[in-house]
Amino acid sequence: MTLPSHAMNQATFSEMYERWLVDPLFRPWAEMTFEELELSPGDRVLDIACGTGIVARVAKERLGDAGYIVGIDISSDMLAVARAVAPRIDWREGNASALPLRDGEQFDIVVCQQGMQFFPDKHAATPQMRRALAKGGRLAVATWRSDDEIPFVRELRRVAERHLGAIADQRYSF
Template structure:
């Protein structure tokens, strides 16, 4: 019998879908799907699917949500994903031990999850295992943090006010920004025709406070860093002047780039 999903996890996933998906992740789903050349009739696996923005894009392209599976270890994310797209095969699981037979998919995709896997080499080998020979894979990871100056500025603020552990929690998503290391990971796992492309995107938040608070109250606790309210309030106050340069008529907007790694299974 499956245990009920805690309301806390579901609420966090709903907040993720409402804020982070439109602010950061929605724009990349078509780019990853293009890189993977997802076509009608393909069987597609989305690893670290979150609330399913990329899996939903894949389902639109395959012409059948039944041909798409999404895998994530977070029960709250999967609960929201099921509500949004009940026809997709949502699975609880880890990238390092995919719960699928060999040669189950024509395409495997992963959008901004690889950097958090406990064993990246094993995860890449698992991706190749579940692909058919000649199958296609496309993975997105963030570029180095220096190419996301707003995030770099927030890391500097966190280092100064809250200490290096807080700054490191926000550095974590950018740890695979080195292109050579990323290519070596896939080649070392036995992938063929490995190609890397760096693309530019734009992060958009309603205002400075929502951007900073989303990271302090949303992301940092996920990484095990919970800041006391006085520190949060000080960071929010100082952020107003630091990020004023990124304000537009429609809110906060700043550039961020990502690497798309594509390969095939031999």
């Protein structure tokens, strides 16, 4: 997709990402994720590597005030867009390898949509996701291709099985 040069001069990458990619590409995945996970009133949802926050926003749309939503991203620019678009969500700047959670803070649902492949230390991120999950919680990680085609995802699966046990055996394909 080619943007007019004046659009590139007036908008940040994060704003262009939100404007041109979120609704056509990332919203459908977020919708499918929550159709699979079946949100319930009162659910606490964590969106790791949230970018401009489409996963968190879809959770908020579905739960309204009957849930608690947190989005975490390493990019302050992405979070600035997220805060502007959805100010009623708890947006936090932080790294997936050391999630900025309060003592004992856990979530019923932890989602990482299209972020894992960018983590410099996937081995550190996996136990952080487990730490964020409440007992009986559900984890959804989406990447670009099947794990059979991406070596680091195969390794992630091995690490997840070691840290998460049987929960890592469940697979969903969209």
